[in-house]
Amino acid sequence: MSRADKAAAxxxxxxxFQSSTAAVLTEYRGLSVAQITELRRSLRGNATYAVVKNTLTKRAAEDAGVTAFDGQLVGPSAIAFVEGDPVEAAKGLRDFAKANPHLVIKGGVMEGKTLSAEEITKLADLESREVLLAKLAGAMNASLSNAVSLFAxxxxxxxxxxxxxxxxxxxxGPVATTDAPAAAGEETTDVAEGGDAS
Structure with missing residues (x-):
């Protein structure tokens, strides 16, 4: 690989690293090309799965300010760069690793925070953003209905x-109004229609 190609890679x-919401480092030793293709397909919409060269990835991580993979870039490495829901991507990786034990989740980074393999598994156990939004919308509708009934x-x-x-x-009929009586000591003057008050 030429120097220019390395710089481009x-x-x-x-x-x-900079455009992804998260990145998960894996080792794929023992997986076939067909299995890696299947993994890529299962992550589609949430992440792209890229086989990477360790030395180039180490330099790229340094350039991007990512320290999560220090000391872990050994052996055949691939990274799931997450563009969608990190929970869904973590579930996809976890489920694939259960069915294909040769895939080893080594660690990750999400919003600048280093994640261990265990934390990625815990992330996979969470509900996805879509499920949480649906629950939130349901709770808000219920609260709104309660508020309306309280005011109704x-x-x-x-x-x-x-x-x-x-x-x-x-x-x-209309309520009759009366003029208030004059205060003590005040003079009252009656003016006849068309007449003058003098």
Whole structure:
């Protein structure tokens, strides 16, 4: 591989580290090409699975500020660069590793935080973003329905009171108003229609 090709490969891997929400380092020793193709297909939509050269990946990780794989880039390595839901990608890797024990999850990084293989397995046990959003939407709808029912009862009672007052006013006619009496010591002047007050 020429120096220019190596520089291009390092830049590409570094960019993937920076643009991904997470990255999971695996060892694929013993997996067939067909199995790796199957793994790539199972991760599609959430992650891309790339076989990488250790020395180039180490330099790319340094360029991207990723320290999660220090000391782990040995043996045949591949990285799942996660662009979608990290939980779904972790589930895909975990499930594939259960069915194909030759796939070894070594560790990862998510939002700058180093993850151990155990933490990736725990991540896979979480509910996906879609499930959490659906539950949140359901809870919000239930809360909104409760709020509406809480306000509906007082509003309907208020409407009944207003309607009763309106019926009473219509039955009794308009309320008569009287002028307030003059305060003690004040003079009152009556002005006849068309007349002058003097």
């Amino acid at each position: 390092i830049a590409e891997i570094s960019e993937k 009862a007082p509003l309907s009672q208020t409407a009944r009171v207003v309607e009763a007052l309106r019926a009473k006013v219509e039955a009794e």
